[in-house]
Amino acid sequence: MTATAPGTREMSDTAGSMPRTSIATVCLSGTLAEKLDAAAAAGFGGVEVFEPDFVAAPMRPAELARAAADRGLSLDLYQPFRDLDHVDPNRFARNLVRLERKFDVMDELGCDLLLVCSSPLTSAVDDDALLIEQLGAAAQIAARRGKRIAYEALAWGTAVNDYRHAANIVAAVDNPALGTCLDSFHILSRGDDPAPIADLPAESIFFLQLADAPRMSMDILQWSRHHRCLPGQGNFDLQTFIRAVQASGYRGPWSLEIFSDVFRHADPYRTARDAQRSLRYLAELATEAGPSTPSAARDVVSIRVAAGPQMAPEVAKTLSHIGFDLQGVGSETGLRLYRDAEVAVVVDTTVGTVWSAPGIAPDMPTIAQIGIRSDDPVAWADRAARFDVPVAPVAAPGATAGADSDTEVVRLNVTETLSIDLRSPESADDWQRRFDLVPRDARPPAELFTGVDHVGLGIGTAAWEGAMLLLRSVFRMSVDDGLDVPDAVGTMRSQALTMDTDSGSAVRIVASMVPTQLDGHGPLRRRGGLTHAAFACTDIVATAAACRERGLVALPIPDNYYDDLAARFDLPDDLVAQLRTYDILYDADSDGGEFFHFFTPTIGEDLFFEIVCRRGSYRGYGEPNSPVRVAAELARGGTDLPGSE
Template identity: 75%
Template sequence: MPRTSIATVCLSGTLSEKLDAAAAAGFDGVEIFEPDLIASAARPDELARTVAQRGLTIDLYQPFRDLDSVDPGRFARNLIRLERKFDLMDQLGCDLLLVCSSPSADAVTDDARLSDQLAAAAAIARRRGKRIAYEALAWGAHVSDYRHAARLVATVDDPALGNCLDSFHILSRGDDPSAIADLAPGSIFFLQLADAPMMSMDVLQWSRHHRCLPGQGNFDLGGFIRSVQAAGYDGPWSLEVFSDIFRHADPTRTARDAHRSLRYLSELGAGSPDTDSPDAGSVVSVRVAAGPVLAPKVAETLSHIGFDLQGVDSGTGLQLYRDAGLAVVVDPTAGTVWTAPGVDPDMPTIAQIGVRSDHPASWAQRAAAYDVPVAPVSAPGTDGNADEVVRLDVTDTLAIDLRAEASAADWQERFDLVPRRTVEPASLVTGVDHVGIGIGTADWEGAMLLLRSVFGMSVDDGLDLPDAVGTMRSQALTMPTSSGATVRIVASLVPNQLDTRGPLRRRGGLTHVAFECADIVETARACRARGLRALSIPDNYYDDLAARFDLSDTMIDGMRSLGILYDADADGGEFFHFFTPTIGEDLFFEVVCRRGGYRGYGEANSAVRVAAELHRRAVAEV
């Protein structure tokens, strides 16, 4: 892993707290963001000692803005300002200054004149024993492209002037980073890294409010970093992330995630993981934190879709429901170790996903490489041995277990109480298609990074899904497995006003498990026979299906009678699904059938489902 650094602007708190967090996370150095220094009570020489005492170095002082100017008097004053910053850097013990291209109205727009002004600044830096890293701001008035900046640096040809490459400024413009590999050896003085979600907005606002850590956004940072490595850069990999979320988050947690993100990026740059990728199979179990009030309703709904009670653990009260090789464990207790901290016992939610693995202990090793703690496990279905199950916390309320069991039948005997009447599994469903989870804003960035880094999940483009109760940001992540199945998670970003740090209250439900089946019509009929009353979908929906898709009247009428919804993609893939009513405010179940390689999740039907759920509640209240 390369030498690591982080800009103090990435972290919340006082400058001292930021340095503590960076050191605790394992960073080698920091960039000092000038506003942090200005607001600090510590003098520059005191700060230098503080940094050194924490085992850190100051790798960069930044930013120096608006160096060039068409006004000769203003440029002369800027050179005096530059001298004063070098004085300060003498006290800091730092030799590298970031100079940004100017976005101001009086920026120089003639390359020859701009080269002369950069040469004048470089001469001062060389005389003072300093260096300047010149960066092309994506919104620079004249210089906004890293290739343009590199040509200016090459023209000046002074050893005190080099390039600063910032992934956000390059990738947000859609520039091709491959030309970085052609930059002159030694001309890259510094590297700043940030990811970001793909957004259509003013690039300055995008930069100031929506950057994130590598592995949390949608940029191709793997390709970017490989181009940087091809250029021979061997300096620090430094994070510069402006984020509204990070400005309010715990700096220790942010710094830990930040250091983890650089390890993940190092893997992307290498083209393969630093550690062996553990094996994984399909999802074999789901645990629902149901609480004592609504646990019977969860059990009834599971029974409707083919899951029957197979056993109870006498020590904890956990209930095992099975259908074929799948297990759903329902926790009816309140305030026990089985209920995730902060979960309202009357608000059922998904608390755990179990994924089969032949070697769970290897996942513990991979987690350790990313400094992700493995949660202690002591529950039915395991004896706490890491060779049998490894639990990784994704958020405070959701964990993923890597389990050695092939199916629920392998550990059913550990549920020591059995019902008087044994019911054979109905075999209505064949597996878990995907799991939907709600994640609050405080957990979102960390969860995305953990799922992508430790689990190697890939992300689809995020979607904004409007419905009757607001707009929800949805992000799908997938992980192909050794069994040929795909583990799919659909995460929904819960706005601040809905984030209760426990189950995420939202009328119409948010968290769910989508079970797959072979024949959606036969399965829907069987579920009806078992007592399911699926959501009633309005006739207007089926009229619209007839207009949009080439479906027979017989097929549409059959779907209408069973509450089945439909979607198709441009490649001919099809998706059929139906829903149970929501239990409490949060939880529901879905049964789906994919055909023809369909890769989506029926997102177009999300608003219809929510509206149908709200209608059901309104009718029930009359």
């Protein structure tokens, strides 16, 4: 494996005193030496030695101890020791011999803490009195050897699968060499209440392991082995969990134990840096006041589309059809400014920047930048820096090459092809004046849209976890439960993220996971299109009529959809007729909120635009209609159907 270690600059605290951090070697890819290098480069204080990593390594125990010390790392935990208790006393006696051998290894490692998991076997002891006796015998050996045992309740344990049960067993043994290990995955995956953790004696909690996970309905063991993720990348309520841990008085290390198919293939340095960032985010959540984010993020003021010379005319024509008029041209930058009311779309006609990223082809126009108005971009830059996210002032769109950077604009790269720019109100207005004006269209401005409702993005699997963490930690975006959306070309994982703003509106991103190129860079294309900007309006029928008058032929929706719509929803016949006429799709929630939307055909391989109208408290994105849109795009003739010649 080849990896380039990033700089080892220590990150500043985000929430006052940062706990000492640790990471299990299983979280990282590569050899054991590479894992240690990555953990040290990211600023971790210690590691958990995952036994399979150690067994497969050429380093002897003393060599591993020296290698860790040379990198400034402590060996915080040796794990896991499985299936200690047993209903067969002879087998249990053999397990105690095995325990002694592990302590021999730990002597050479210089590590005094061993993780012992509750047993998932049918031979596990299901009588508390006998289990207390057996764990007590193990604790006596540990005490004699100068070691400690952290007993962990596996979520799939046969007799002990609840942290409260494990804590009661530990309390009954009453030996200072035996304590508990609290693991957020094993507790939260079962839906257990973490509040009672606050009542556990701090001295009885020997270790803390942390992991997040997306909500899934599946076997817990498979969930655990393949789908854990870093805090801030999943859907667990880690804020409540970590506050209960802190209330107990636990002051030991915060350690990450992540079993992830994605991390097993990822650059260990990038994973380790994301991992350290996730713990700083969690530390911020743990504070009594909660996260302190800069105020006055307002709204999305601009979208930049990287179209290139080949697709720029098609993008421009579609924008014109939906109400955006050309307002200015950057003669030296290749940027073209289109506006409707307060919404700006910049089309980049050059070959470069985005297409230098592998996987982005000239016939694949994409959204490359989202501009957000903020009263204090510098405060956002400071926040990003606290999470070790690179930021820099950038030249404003329309500025000539070599122009002075606009210090009121701060750019954060979310992926290798997408950035978010935070703009002061002055910059949000002034940068548009830097374009050379063009003659105005004779027709009056359309003024159809009130703003950007949301932006839809395809993010490759390799970049997915890092992008989710950045959006949640730096921008404090909240997440809905992820969805698996099936359509005519497969099933796609979708995640909606929202940042509420001081203006009362919201910045919304709908991210969809798509496969990454074989070279590890850039998302693969997905038939039917995926990347889009959705513009908000107040009257969907009037807007659709205006767009048609300007030349738009909306994505045609089959009559079958409207026949079914009339059966599913109690809508007036004349409304259904209007929706059918203008190819408008519809959805409603249980609280009476409504969502109307229509689409442009896909431009090139991926990009399209969406027009939406929300009514009431509707918070979704018309997800039930997504398969209809994809099927309609395939049927349009721009993309062959599966199996066609």
